Amino acid sequence: MNRLTSDPSLELCPDFTSYIYQTSRARLVNQNNNLNEAQVVGILQAVWVVTNNTHKVQWQRQLQEDQAAVTEQQNLEDTKCQLQASHLKDSEAAFLEEDRKQNPFKYIPIPNRPRPLCTVHNVLLSDFAITKLVKGQYVELYYWTNGGLPADARSTYRTADDECMGPYTSPGSSTTAGAAHQVARVIPDHSLTPIDFAQAVPRALASFQQCGWAAERIQMLAAFWQALMRHDYWNSIDPLAQRALLVYQDEQRRAWHQAIPLPDGAWDISILDDKEIKIIFETIYREDRCRRDDEWDARHLQSLYPRGALDDHSSNHRVRRSRRASSSKGRRRSASPPVHSNSASFYN
Structure with missing residues (x-):
């Protein structure tokens, strides 16, 4: 069945008595000797009405099929968009999780509170000491002594390149992290004074707790x-x-x-x-x-x-x-x- 291109309900019945239908009327009269021209016009009008009604039914069915096709296509598009959004969400979640593992420092929550006064010395450790503490490794008690904290943890740092930080003492002179992992003047535990030892112990215990030991x-x-x-x-x-x-x-x-x-x-x-x-x-x-x-x-x-x-x-x-x-x-x-x-x- 051919597809209709216009709504049949908008069509008007043609005037079969007009001159353009004279040939059609004459052919029907010649084929049927019992019919006159007025009867032939009536027959043509009846045929047109039946045909138009059939086209109207076909048109409604065609509209329903088109709507169903549009709905199905829209559903396919919606499903595809949902799958893409879900895949993008999963990819972002996987990337975020991997980034959390590789750069956990970026995601450490910071509480909305004033600077703690009583524990300020517990956090001024060197990056070298903190790295070993996080891994649960041995760290000299010197890093928690009065001499160790200012000498190492309170050093000024500036960017040496895109991948590392280095301590510096004057503009234009810097040391990369690879070359300055540990302070050269670290005093081993057996050479500490009893006073330094007693100062370092409570600070070290607090740092152990902060690093999740x-x-x-x-x-x-x-x-x-x-x-x-x-x-x-x-x-x-x-x-x-x-x-x-x-x-x-x-x-x-x-x-x-x-x-x-x-x-x-x-x-x-x-x-x-x-x-x-x-x-x-x-x-x-x-x-x-x-x-x-x-x-x-x-x-x-x-x-x-x-x-x-x-x-x-x-x-x-x-x-x-x-x-x-x-x-x-x-x-x-x-x-x-x-x-x-x-x-x-x-x-x-």
């Missing part, structure tokens, strides 16, 4: 440092006794951090090993005694020998004393898991 680890380290500061050596008037505790703290905390990812795991560091502490103290005492003896011998020899003879005699004397000291010390063994293959290097 497990509560059990923080409590264990707090108990470890508290046990050290309650030890008899800590309140001794002998500075070597306090240094022995600081050396013990440095060795054990390093070994504890190193043992955490190992198959056997770490241990309760808050349980002090008094035997190991005494061995460390004896080692420090012997080295200090040898140093004092060498200084006394040097002063004594200087008063007895001329300058040229003093050099030869002092050299031979130091060799003999070094051999005696090394044979008397021997190799001490730790009661905890091995920490350093040569612990004597800590005390020099």
